[in-house]
Amino acid sequence: MTAxxxxxxxxALWYVREVLGENAYDxxxxxxxxxxxxxxxxSRREFECRRMDAMEVRPGQRxx
Amino acid sequence: xxxxxxxxTARWTPGRIAxxxxxxxxxxxxxxxLALARGESVNAVWLVVAALCSYAIxxxxxxxxxxxxxLGVDDTRxxxxxxxxxxxxxxxxxxxxxxGHHFAAIAGAGPLVGPVLAAQMGYLPGTMWIIFGVIFAxxxxxxxxxxxxMRRDGKSLGQMAREEIGPIGGAAALxxxxxxxxxxxxxxALVVVNALADSPWGTFSLAMTIPIALFMGFYLRVxxxxxxIETSAIGVGLLLAAIVLGGVIDHSSLxxxxxxxxxxxxxxxxxxxxxxxxxxxxMLLAPRDYLSTFMKVGTIGLLAVGILFTLPVLENEAVTKxxxxxxxxxxxxxxxxxxxxxxxxxxxxxFHALIASGTTPKLIEKESQxxxxxxxxxxxxxxxxxxxxxxxxILDQGLYFAMNSPPxxxxxxxxxxxxxxxxxxxxxxxxxxxxxxxxxxxSTLIARTGGxxxxxxxxxxxxxxxxGGDALKAFWYHFAIMxxxxxxxxxxxxxxxxxxxxxxxxLGNVWKPMxxxxxxxxxxxxxxxxxxxWGYFLWVGVTDPLGGINQLFxxxxxxxxxxxxxxxxxxxxxxxxxxxxxxxxxTAVPLxxxxxxxxSASWYKIFSGDPLIGFxxxxxxxxxxxxxGKVIPPAKSLDDVGQIVTNxxxxxxxxxxxxxxxxxxxxxxxxxxxxxxxxxxxPVLAEAPATESHLWAPSGxxxxxxxxxxxxxxxxxxxxxRRGRGGGAPDDGGDG
Numbered sequence: 055m056t057a058x059x060x061x062x063x064x065x066a067l068w069y070v071r072e073v074l075g076e077n078a079y080d081x082x083x084x085x086x087x088x089x090x091x092x093x094x095x096x097s098r099r100e101f102e103c104r105r106m107d108a109m110e111v112r113p114g115q116r117x118x
Numbered sequence: 119x120x121x122x123x124x125x126x127t128a129r130w131t132p133g134r135i136a137x138x139x140x141x142x143x144x145x146x147x148x149x150x151x152l153a154l155a156r157g158e159s160v161n162a163v164w165l166v167v168a169a170l171c172s173y174a175i176x177x178x179x180x181x182x183x184x185x186x187x188x189l190g191v192d193d194t195r196x197x198x199x200x201x202x203x204x205x206x207x208x209x210x211x212x213x214x215x216x217x218g219h220h221f222a223a224i225a226g227a228g229p230l231v232g233p234v235l236a237a238q239m240g241y242l243p244g245t246m247w248i249i250f251g252v253i254f255a256x257x258x259x260x261x262x263x264x265x266x267x268m269r270r271d272g273k274s275l276g277q278m279a280r281e282e283i284g285p286i287g288g289a290a291a292l293x294x295x296x297x298x299x300x301x302x303x304x305x306x307a308l309v310v311v312n313a314l315a316d317s318p319w320g321t322f323s324l325a326m327t328i329p330i331a332l333f334m335g336f337y338l339r340v341x342x343x344x345x346x347i348e349t350s351a352i353g354v355g356l357l358l359a360a361i362v363l364g365g366v367i368d369h370s371s372l373x374x375x376x377x378x379x380x381x382x383x384x385x386x387x388x389x390x391x392x393x394x395x396x397x398x399x400x401m402l403l404a405p406r407d408y409l410s411t412f413m414k415v416g417t418i419g420l421l422a423v424g425i426l427f428t429l430p431v432l433e434n435e436a437v438t439k440x441x442x443x444x445x446x447x448x449x450x451x452x453x454x455x456x457x458x459x460x461x462x463x464x465x466x467x468x469f470h471a472l473i474a475s476g477t478t479p480k481l482i483e484k485e486s487q488x489x490x491x492x493x494x495x496x497x498x499x500x501x502x503x504x505x506x507x508x509x510x511x512i513l514d515q516g517l518y519f520a521m522n523s524p525p526x527x528x529x530x531x532x533x534x535x536x537x538x539x540x541x542x543x544x545x546x547x548x549x550x551x552x553x554x555x556x557x558x559x560x561s562t563l564i565a566r567t568g569g570x571x572x573x574x575x576x577x578x579x580x581x582x583x584x585x586g587g588d589a590l591k592a593f594w595y596h597f598a599i600m601x602x603x604x605x606x607x608x609x610x611x612x613x614x615x616x617x618x619x620x621x622x623x624x625l626g627n628v629w630k631p632m633x634x635x636x637x638x639x640x641x642x643x644x645x646x647x648x649x650x651x652w653g654y655f656l657w658v659g660v661t662d663p664l665g666g667i668n669q670l671f672x673x674x675x676x677x678x679x680x681x682x683x684x685x686x687x688x689x690x691x692x693x694x695x696x697x698x699x700x701x702x703x704x705t706a707v708p709l710x711x712x713x714x715x716x717x718s719a720s721w722y723k724i725f726s727g728d729p730l731i732g733f734x735x736x737x738x739x740x741x742x743x744x745x746x747g748k749v750i751p752p753a754k755s756l757d758d759v760g761q762i763v764t765n766x767x768x769x770x771x772x773x774x775x776x777x778x779x780x781x782x783x784x785x786x787x788x789x790x791x792x793x794x795x796x797x798x799x800x801p802v803l804a805e806a807p808a809t810e811s812h813l814w815a816p817s818g819x820x821x822x823x824x825x826x827x828x829x830x831x832x833x834x835x836x837x838x839x840r841r842g843r844g845g846g847a848p849d850d851g852g853d854g
Contacts (some may be wrong), residue, residue, distance in 0.1 A: 073218040074346040074408065085205040102343035106400040108206065111619075111635050115476055116407075116605075116612040117224045117469045 145171025228463025229503035231569035251465030252500035255708035261492030268479035304655030312568035318376035326360035334405035434511035447523035459675035464503025468681025486817035509576030516546025524665025526752025558595035574598035695801035720777035733770030
């Protein structure tokens, strides 16, 4: 029962983090490790600034 | 075709048959109760049950048939997210996360406003269109466009129209996209203006969202980069505080400072729209987007719980007399085609084709997931529309008509409104009207058109019934107003920016520097043009003596359905060109219906001799009055009469433009269909070549037993042999 509950809470937390993009930096690190191992990576601050500024030219479309 | 193995191996066990039979029977009972009830009271829960059962059956059978048979989803084929993965715009994304993103992008104020207006014809016609429309048209459109765009590396609807139909169809599609954007922004902004006018509480809390968003932007940029959850939590907390504080302001000496006339609000919105479009996204747009996503999902969830908790009874009739007379005060015109125009978002929304062909196809992990993401997210939006219909239909109908009729009909006082409502055939006393306004602590509820205030009263009734009782009614009313205004403003921010980019792109073909996003004069000029265009319609809507919403909302619906016609035409063309003529009805039938609805609505708007419906008849009537120097109501002066003449002319010309665009797109596509089918033209598809996929993920929301076995197998393999998303998605099992 508690194991199930814990799993549900972890799942929900994971979901919120994913949807809101809080995990984007972790994904970036994993991507770099996989595809460009050994190269220098951006700090979180640099990465987040860059990610936000990318929206400048590609704003998310929002519907009615 | 062998890759569809996962969904196809589900066998029909007796247990499964029993469950689906039960769903079908329950749905049939709910529909029966809704359709046959005459006079006796019907519980709103039947609307919810009818919707959910219909969605379940449609998703299980029809959506699956379209995915497997019509589209031929192929999970051995790598999606663009897998092939082109660059961790920026192409990125394999967990299907449940992508569903959340996609839903947040398609759902906004549209499905909340349309059903409220359509409730004037009774709950049944609108509900039937919301549910059957989404099943056979809206969700189909979203899913097939998502699929075809995915097969083309995420091309936009405009690009697909150009490549699959031709340059004329493509240009018409682009023009349609731009036109609908302008009308959409104007109408949505008008909803906000009508909700906030002369309401210090609402205006104060909405104004506070600007400093709150700025603070969140600063926090995310400088203090704690990337900590979206804590930032959003702080933002939501501040927002709730702003609503509470609004109640204090309402009773304080500061109230007059926040009591703004509609015209002042228009100026504020236009200035705000321009600023939001030229400021860096991290300052305003991005944090506001987080805030509005939080509020959107939270409030919709709360509304669903509230309805199930309070089980309200519908006060609205199944079908009112306005359905046949077409003379309702909220919007004029007969049931066909106008219910299908007024309710666009939630049943069939062309705007979604822009989202289904933009970001989402670049993120999808497996082809078979288009069903869950495309079809599923649209079903969810449709459910939001059903809840809006419930919220509007549980209100006392006298109050509903007093709130939703234009000022020209109900006047300004509780006495005149009570009299007007009686003339319409409903009853509400002046005292009751006064009491209703006092309950939500607004100075008046008369002629609060646009849908938002009605929805807010309905929601506050439901919420206060479920949580907090009457004492919290005013809080919940302003909470609902704030929530709608918040995400309308988010749409206005993003829409202005998207419109600006489209304009920059187009002008860039003529003069290069224009398309450079960093060239400030270009940015300012194009932003000013976009804001000026929607600002013009907004101003017109606010000052129109005939009432802006009932003039502009049909135009918005027509524009939205026009975009749906473009999307369905592109989809049908691709089906025909890829040799799937026998399945082309899946998109061709909704296209025929949509074209019939849009063109007949345009016909009414252009040619109807009734000045309440036809823009040119309206123009003639007021032009004659102007020539004779006569003031006819609801105009109060000759200037008003002149203004009506100008407005009707502009609206009429726009109706002609929209109808012409639909005809051009369909005719250009029909030429391609004919040439392809008669063998005069070798069909060339712009599809990206197939590449084998090395990635595996379940296709449905819940993984099947086989999915789980496969997952366990993959987990047992050495980590290096696996590709796919990192970040540790939790066990797909367990929650099934």
